[in-house]
Amino acid sequence: MxxxxxxxxxxxxxxxxxxxxxxxxxxxxxxxxxxxxxxxxxxxxxxxxxxxxxxxxxxxxxxxxxxxxxxxxxxxxxxxxxxxxxxxxxxxxxxxxxxxxxxxxxxxxxxxxxxxxxxxxxxxxxxxxxxxxxxxxxxxxxxxxxxxxxxxxxAVVQQLLAAREVIAYILERNACLLPAYFAVTEIRKLYPEGKLPHWLLGNLVSDFVDTFRPTARINSICGRCSLLPVVNNSGAICNSWKLDPATLRFPLKGLLPYDKDLFEPQTALLRYVLEQPYSRDMVCNMLGLNKQHKQRCPVLEDQLVDLVVYAMERSETEEKFDDGGTSQLLWQHLSSQLIFFVLFQFASFPHMVLSLHQKLAGRGLIKGRDHLMWVLLQFISGSIQKNALADFLPVMKLFDLLYPEKECIPVPDINKPQSTHAFAMTCIWIHLNRKAQNGNSNLQIPIPHSLKLHHESALTNCFQVSCLGDLAHTP
Missing domain, CATH: 1.25.40 (Serine Threonine Protein Phosphatase 5, Tetratricopeptide repeat)
Structure with a gap:
């Protein structure tokens, strides 16, 4: 041939x-x-x-x-x-x-x-x-x-422009060579939002894409990024608030030139929903999380960590913190959220603790430390038997950061409800120590000197409660 x-x-x-x-x-x-x-x-x-x-x-x-x-x-x-x-x-x-x-x-x-x-x-x-x-x-x-x-x-630009003339002919709607929607799709694949077209094409491509902006607005909700949902049990299955679990962006249909804010991660939206009570099912629906499938969601982890940091900042400014201020409700809500999302493995406990350590380092936020340890204790106490010791060791780094005292920390008044939070860190150490001993681990986790009085008080109270219980059952 x-x-x-x-x-x-x-x-x-x-x-x-x-x-x-x-x-x-x-x-x-x-x-x-x-x-x-x-x-x-x-x-x-x-x-x-x-x-x-x-x-x-x-x-x-x-x-x-x-x-x-x-x-x-x-x-x-x-x-x-x-x-x-x-x-x-x-x-x-x-x-x-x-x-x-x-x-x-x-x-x-x-x-x-x-x-x-x-x-x-x-x-x-x-x-x-x-x-x-x-x-x-x-x-x-x-x-x-x-x-x-x-x-x-x-000297060669004029000859190179022959390619531009072909593009212009294809994009000419009256030529009927290609449906304009297909053309804008191919253009947006190469030139997404924020990327300038090649200089040879000049404003030819950008002007063509701009003709689709009214169409994009018709296919999107006006002011969508400024809207917030009413969070309740009945609204958990609403699909209007779905987000991409990897980027937290709205799932937009097609490659139309939507408004720039629609391409931004909707962290404020997810944060708002997480802050609301009864929001767990709605968060799962928004991010496409299924309780039957174990799938870690890093963006959810980040928002939970940011909420904990916010609670630490808020606790730092409260005057009557020891008596249970307004941040108490926030900590209780965070405890519920953390247990749920970590329990279903949508968030990784060790990764969250390490991220917390990184974001709290050097900030001196220690007033809310007992509340934070109480939140962590809620998960540790119920899951330490089923998980490896290594998953909980990052808490020790948090202790070094949030409990800088060299002397023994005074024992709180056990007649106050908040005293249970003050003992949280000591309880965590006891759990870790028992896990290390029962697991035949060579790792030694002695109680720190600063928690010595707390440890002795906790053991004494437990012994007294045990004795009272025995007396109550004596005939």
Whole structure:
């Protein structure tokens, strides 16, 4: 096949070589050019008719490779005229020709004359390509344009603009080559929100994308990022507040140019819902979390940690903290949320504790430490038997950060309800110590000196309660 094709096209090229060697002496008239085209096309038509359907694409690719191997613009132009005539007469399928031309590895912006002639031919015959083919061509042409560097000589810009003319023709709605929605989809894949189009395309692409902004507003909720849901049990299954569990963005349909704020993570929305009572089911619905499937959600972890940090900040400013201030309700709510999301493994306990340590380091927030340890104790006491000791050891780093005292911490008044929170850290140490002993671990976890009085008081009270219980059961 290749030998036959070579004989057909080299015969035509020979006459062009003679004309180039003796310029001015041999000049073809337009009629002569047309005669050569018809002669070449006739020979090729006979050859093409004998080919099987499976060989058509390979044949066209060879022709493109042969043309791109020429170095004379005149020869390339003549051979492209042959291709154009073959397409116009219905001999060659326009889609196959366009795809072979654009996908050729030898089509590079540095060969500016070949670049210009190629895209002029594509512009001429692309009208016969179906919309699916035009969509594929648009994608490839946009990618080809991206290979052009940001700075090129002004002498070659005019020739490079041939590619822009093809893009402009495809985007022209009146040309009816491609539904505009498909075109904007391909453009947004390469140029998402915030990314400027290639300089060769200038405002051609940006203006086209802007025509879809009204459509995008119709397909979105006005002021959506400023709206907040009413959190209750009945609203837990509402789909209007769903977020991407990886990015916390709204799941937008299609690649339309929506308002910029819709592409931002909706951390404030998730934070607001987490702060509300009876919000656990709604949070699961928003993030697509299923209790039957164990799936860690890092963004949920981050928001839970931020809520704990906020509670620590709020506790720091309360005057009557020891008597149970307004932040007490927040801590109780956080305890409930943390137990639920960690229990179903939507959040990782050790990761959260390490993140807390990182965010609290150097801030000196210690007034709320007993409340924080009480929250952690709620989970540790119920799960330490089922999980590895290593999952709970990060709490020791939190202790070093939040309990800097070198002397023994005074024992609180056990007649006050808040005293139970003051003993939380001591209880955690007791749990860790027992876990290490029962698990035959070589790790030693002695009670810190600062908690010595708390530890003794806790053991004494437990002994007294145990004795009272025994007396109560004595006949």
């Amino acid at each position: 290749e030998a036959q094709l070579q004989s057909i096209f080299e015969e035509v090229v020979k006459t062009e070589v003679i004309e180039e060697a003796f310029p001015g002496m041999f000049m073809d008239t337009p009629e002569d050019e047309k005669t050569k085209l018809i002669s070449c096309l006739g020979a090729f038509r006979q050859f093409w008719g004998g080919l099987s359907q499976e060989s058509h694409e390979q044949c066209i690719q060879w022709i493109v490779k042969f043309i791109h191997g020429q170095h004379s613009p005149k020869r390339i132009s003549f051979l492209y005229d042959c291709l154009a005539m073959a397409v116009e007469t219905g001999l060659l399928p326009p889609r196959m020709v366009c795809e072979s031309l654009i996908n050729s590895d030898t089509l590079e912006w540095e060969r500016t004359q070949l670049w210009a002639l190629t895209f002029k031919l594509v512009r001429k015959i692309i009208g016969g390509v179906d919309y699916k083919g035009v969509r594929d061509l648009l994608k490839v042409i946009l990618e080809k344009i991206l290979t052009i560097p940001n700075t090129v000589s002004s």
